[in-house]
Amino acid sequence: MIDEDLLNKVASHIEILHRKNEKEGVYFHNFRNTSSKVGIVTELARKYQISNYYQKLLLFATWFKDTGILVDHKKPAKESVSMAETFLTENGVDEDLIKKVTSLIWASYNPRPNPSLLEKIIHDADVAYIGKKNFFMNSEILRMEYESLMDKFINDYEWEKHQYKVLSETSFQTEAAFKKYEKVRINNLKKQWDRMNKARSKTKRRETEVKSGRSLDSFYRDNYRNHINLTSIVDRKTSVMISLNTIIIVVIVIFAGIGFSISSKFNHQNFRFLAPIITLLLSSFISVIFAILSARPKIIGNRMQDNKIKENKTSPLFFGNFINISLHDFVMHMRELKYDPQWLYDSMSADIYFFGKTLNEKYRLLHWSYTIFMIGLIVSTILFIFIFSYTIA
Numbered sequence: 562m563i564d565e566d567l568l569n570k571v572a573s574h575i576e577i578l579h580r581k582n583e584k585e586g587v588y589f590h591n592f593r594n595t596s597s598k599v600g601i602v603t604e605l606a607r608k609y610q611i612s613n614y615y616q617k618l619l620l621f622a623t624w625f626k627d628t629g630i631l632v633d634h635k636k637p638a639k640e641s642v643s644m645a646e647t648f649l650t651e652n653g654v655d656e657d658l659i660k661k662v663t664s665l666i667w668a669s670y671n672p673r674p675n676p677s678l679l680e681k682i683i684h685d686a687d688v689a690y691i692g693k694k695n696f697f698m699n700s701e702i703l704r705m706e707y708e709s710l711m712d713k714f715i716n717d718y719e720w721e722k723h724q725y726k727v728l729s730e731t732s733f734q735t736e737a738a739f740k741k742y743e744k745v746r747i748n749n750l751k752k753q754w755d756r757m758n759k760a761r762s763k764t765k766r767r768e769t770e771v772k773s774g775r776s777l778d779s780f781y782r783d784n785y786r787n788h789i790n791l792t793s794i795v796d797r798k799t800s801v802m803i804s805l806n807t808i809i810i811v812v813i814v815i816f817a818g819i820g821f822s823i824s825s826k827f828n829h830q831n832f833r834f835l836a837p838i839i840t841l842l843l844s845s846f847i848s849v850i851f852a853i854l855s856a857r858p859k860i861i862g863n864r865m866q867d868n869k870i871k872e873n874k875t876s877p878l879f880f881g882n883f884i885n886i887s888l889h890d891f892v893m894h895m896r897e898l899k900y901d902p903q904w905l906y907d908s909m910s911a912d913i914y915f916f917g918k919t920l921n922e923k924y925r926l927l928h929w930s931y932t933i934f935m936i937g938l939i940v941s942t943i944l945f946i947f948i949f950s951y952t953i954a
Contacts, residue, residue: 564617567652571624572596574648582631586709589702590627599623601686601738608737609678618658619679621649622665623686634710638670676734685738688731692742696749697756700724717760725753781909788916795923799856802930806849813842837944844937851930855923 579592602623606616625648629640642663649659668680669687676684690699704720707713715723728750733739 567654568617568620570652571621571648572599575624575628578628578631578644587630587634587706588709589699589706590630595624595627598626598686598689601689602682605682605685605735605737609682609735611679611682614658615679618661618665619682621645621654621658621662622669623683625662626666626669626683626687630710638667642666678735681734685733685735685742688733689738689742691728691731691749692733692738692744692746694745696745697752716764718757718764721753721757721760725750725757728753781906781913784913785916788913788920791920792923795920795927796856799852799923799927799930802852802927802934803849803856806845806852806934809845810842810849813838813845837941837948840944841937841941844933844941848930848934848937851926851933855926855930 575595576592579595599620602619603616606619611619622645625641625645627637627641628644629637629642632640632644645662645666646659649662650656665679665683668676669683672684673680690696693699700720704715708715728746731746733742733746
């Protein structure tokens, strides 16, 4: 006969052990899971008409099998064997039976090529969860336990692939367990295949989005940098034109004033260089006007309106657009941008567009400034040469 009192004592001891020593994070291999395995072992042992002695051996091994994870999840077999030996010895269990119990525990962690019926029963009780309809719920609980004990995040695809491998490579070793759990295991395997493929697609899509996001970030950053560099170039060229033409105008005005104040009378000789001087003066004056217009700060912006922002008619990133709104409204717009990547990129695109419009206007005015200065310089030089040639002749 099975010693019911001792088995009840073992069950109480294991329950107390779980309550006292259960680490935070042991979600799957808990007392409820162990009790479920004990029930399966009992059922299989009766179907195969295992004698009372060996039933007791099986039940002892099953109760203690997963206790080691409470002490050291890296060496659960060693700790389980140690706790089984200590408890059974203290309760006067025969040494031969204790050796057989510990042998079964070791075998459950390190399967042998030709397992005994007892080893097969413990194995099938241990993996019976893969043949139950609540497999996927238990799978997530087991995943939580793995992540907690190993202090490691497991992404969806890695876990689903691991579970598919478990379902496909694990088989029931007793005919009774095979008949009871195999059909559900096959259904779970089919569902797991779909879950694994979905997780793989999701992971690839996420990686693509990350790479794409980095590429887009680089693209916008380079665009902003290029526009800023082009603006610096046009400002430097504008500064050159303003300085050069201003000097020319000042020199002409000063020398003309000095010449008229010194000369006592006017004749045709005093006016022979008037045409080239006036040409150079006018061209420089008009050129410097265009250069100043190019350098003059100009804000292309409108008061922000929600409908204009949504239609990409204005950008909330440009200061010319948000200076007329309250701080609260501006913060709200920035918050919306943060949670809507597409809107953020559209706003940056609109910002670059208006940046380009301003830059185009600067270059157009600077182009006319250089062109007028060049024409004036050429015409005045030709006139000077003509007058000098006529005078010498």
